[in-house]
Amino acid sequence: MTRKRERTPPVETPASSLAAAAAPASVEVTPRFLRVGDGYAATLVVTGYPAEVGPAWLEPLLSWPGRLDLALHIDPIPAPVAAGRLRTQRARFESSRRADAAKGKLADPYVEAAADDAADLAERLARGVSKLFRVGLYLTVHARTEAELLEACSQVKAAAASTLIEVQPATWRHLSGWTTTLPLATDSLQMRRTMDTAALAAAFPLASADLPAPLPGDPASTGGVLYGINPDSQGIVWWDRWSQENYNSIVLARSGAGKSYFVKLDVLRNLFQGVRVAVVDPEDEYLRLADAVGGTIVRLGASGVKINPLDLPVGDNRPDVLTRRGLFLHTLITVLLAEAPPPGERAALDRAILQTYRQAGITADPATHHRAAPLLKDLTAVLDADGDPAATQLAARLAPWVHGSFAGLFDGPTTTRPDGHLIVWSLRQLPDELRTVGQLLALDAIWRSVDAPGRAGRSVRRLVVVDEAWLLMRDGEGAKFLFKMSKAGRKRNAGLSVITQDVADVLGTDLGQAVVANAATQVLLKQAPQAIDRVADAFGLTAGERRMLLSARVGRGLLISGPQRTAFEAISSRAEHGLATTKPSDLDDEETEL
Template identity: 60%
Template sequence: MRILATAARLGSALTPVLSGSPAMGLGPDSVQVEPRCLAVGDLLAATLIVTGYPAEVGPNWLDPLLSYPGRLDVSLHVEPVPAPVASDRLRKQRARLESTRRSAAQHGRLEDPETEAAAADAAELAWRVARGEGKLFRLGLYLTVYAEGRGELADELSAVRALAESMLLRVQPATWRALKGWTSCLPFGTDQLNHQRTVDTAALAAAFPFASPDLPTADTAAGAVAGVLYGINTAASGLLFWDRWAQDNHNSVTLARSGAGKSYLTKLDVLRSLYQGVEIHVVDPEDEYTRLAEAVGGTVLPLGSPGVRLNPLDLDPDGGPDELTVRALFAHTFLAVLLAEDLTGTQKALLDKAILAAYRQAGITADPRSHARPAPLLADLQTALTALEVPEALLLADRLAPYTTGSHKQLFDAPTTTVPGGHLTVYSLRDLPEELAAAGTLLALDRIWRTVTNRQRPCRRLVVIDEAWLLMRARAGALFLHRMAKAARKHRAGLAVVTQDTADLLATDLGRAVVANAATQILMRQAPQAIDAVADAFHLSVGEAAYLQSAGRGEALLSAGPGRRAAFVSTASDLEHGLAVTGLETPED
């Protein structure tokens, strides 16, 4: 019996090789054989033979090769050795090792540690084979690397060899046997290289299956299940629990096209995190979390509604001696987002003078004792800019007019009306006009961050930003979100970024940095136009990319790094479902 297992990762050349052309075919257009590689259609292929193995291997020991983020085929050929043949070979091997040991002893040489270890292993293996506890197998392991050019192929070969060496695997190129090496890695079940190594049942079993569909769970005490139930594992038919607080950082990113069920899954995550005592703050642009918040006794701040005010210049009386400086710096960021432009150096200098002047007019200085006084409003800042009597300052004052005396003043023309607090706080932005959406999101995040950094009331906190693309459109807002993603873990907080604008998020450096700082990544149905960017950013295999293109509502792929991925479908009880559906849907939908 001979078993061939081939794993293709991220754009494997196997598909173009077998298809030949977009029409249909049984092979590539052409194959040109060279001493060290093959020209297979438009690609170059080279095969590496594994000639040396580590003394011991653990479960799933081939996973680093199978998770390699490039075009790599891994072929494992297994041939069982009959028990009589295995016993005879082990007896001869033990005889050679014993002869070597006795010869060294007769000549007064020191014992060879490698010989002693090999002799002990051979004796143990012989006893297991004799008792029927194990068998011997002939194993051949080959790696075929693909690239588009010779330079790229050399780089890929170097990377794969380095990875193999890190796994204590010695590899050699299949020089003058490139065609045999390539065909040995195709799913034909033929080992034409015939470079095999004898292994026992335990070592072979550790290589199968190549990757477990179940994600590892954190250790728990008293048999309790850690983490949040995300849904049902579609590959293993088991429940998928995930604990974001046990990862390297507590951040997560959820990327999906509209209608894929990302908000539904996020609301289930919020609801089930509340069960575990996590304090949650949500930035809700579409008023989707109001029903959930009301059901669990949370607080809803409908920004933009009549009577709701949020002053961007508020100070924290317990903020410390540098609180005034911190709020002045935030005012720069807020005004850059509000005015939708990057301020020049001159404008920043004038704005800084006006901010400090507005605080002085309100009786607030660097002295923390003055921070309890009522903070100035945007109108006071506009007045301070006008008082500078500089053309640039007057221009800034005129641009602030719509937000102080004009049509967009409803959020800033009075002191803050509601102080957020409680186990769940939702900042609803639906009533804000489009021109204030990014500024309102930033104001909500600023309030949340001041709560997160409050050392007087430490606890786990989860910050959920739904439709994060609204904030990422402005560079100042993207920078603020990036800082939160990097610093949240220091304050026992996690940042959950949810967005449907996948391509734009991955197209910017700040967007990619936010994704890179998320240890938990959830991918749902993707648009065809964005799947290439997603596959490249998350090192998806061809099958995983196809899964995301055809995934139904609620189906997702959870990724927590190489070799730690699982496909699942979100599930909810009837009560949870009624709270998780949007306001435009009925619970029966």
């Protein structure tokens, strides 16, 4: 007699219950797609990669708005195996070279490039700088209907092509492709490509073309202004220069690239946050903006507008104020003469400066500093009366600025002492011979307001904008003045913004490079082909960034700050555009509407 053993029902494991709850009811396999439950899916395999990649080169695929599963399968190759494969590959390339040379054929450029890349990779592998990996990249596109799936696959292919990535459908293998992109750590397609460490790091899925957000635990940023839109990710580029290690910025671009437009937007948005702005404007580009926001305009060169370089700072009672004013006059005379005076003339000038102030009743005693300051003609009169031939020679060299064609700016007391939230120093009406001098006088007046002692605890932020800075950069003393402001502005809660289209004058001198090095915020817009090599060397641009700056349209550029860099395109509201544009067609349209 056999006893019938009772069977106990199997205990349902958590894994099986998860599969029952999450797995699709059915999977229908066709050559071109899968029908998974009530949806459709198709897998695309990446078969071709760009020759060079930058950070976040997969961002166009990761930011695609539809449902897309991207799987990156990585299999490290042991160093001995990688070295052996590279040795074999290099031997094949060398064999191809020798065979072509023996037959009298020209060298194949593709073979030459591949051989050079293999040699470079072998060297980095031997030094332990890089490692090799077998990498498979797969994309599964999902849609609700077959027609939508076809359209979605076309869009993904277009997004991949925008970064020079070639994709092919996994025809007859979509089931294997679907399981490959599931979180199962299984590569059922095994269509892989060898990559080194740098290329694989650039493909890291969590990388982004946008600026990094604050780390967990760090306080959120509360300041900053809108710079524009990131064309790679369509994210917002929001930047706070006042949270950097210094508050300076430099904007380099060729003529017509939109640098003044971008800077005017930056000025408007900083004014909105209570920043006091002073602008040195050589071409009257900021006058409409100043009129719109109630700013003050100082038109140097206009009738009746005088600047006395011997003025002492108002309210500055520091004991060395007269000495510092004398040093500035040495700088001014050097700029007027377009060269540093010889030692004899410099000594005579130093004596004459002190004597001129004494004759006006001004000494080192701060109680005398309220008296009327002498003029430049008084200084030349003292030089004439010195009796030293060097002093007489210097007085003769200064005659055009005192009695001649250029005397209109200096032949009277200062007519205006501007103050306000926005001050524009217009240089348009100055002749070319006086542009550099006028720019230096404007910067000196601005510096005196920045350096005023006891200024409300220096809590008010100030931004100094120097447009067309090449006018000062080409002059040694003017470049020194800019360098001084870039170094000392941070301690006075002030930032310097240098804008120029002449890259050679900025990067071709030690002082110009020092100004760039002291700018924590660096903005590059479209560059000329003749200057791109120097710009690329100075800012460490990649090949892709070089191409972007050469072909960038107006208003599009690159923001660099230390290790952080991102592309952006300046955007503006209609009101901002009306104040920032200088295009005659836009201005005509505004007048027509008015």
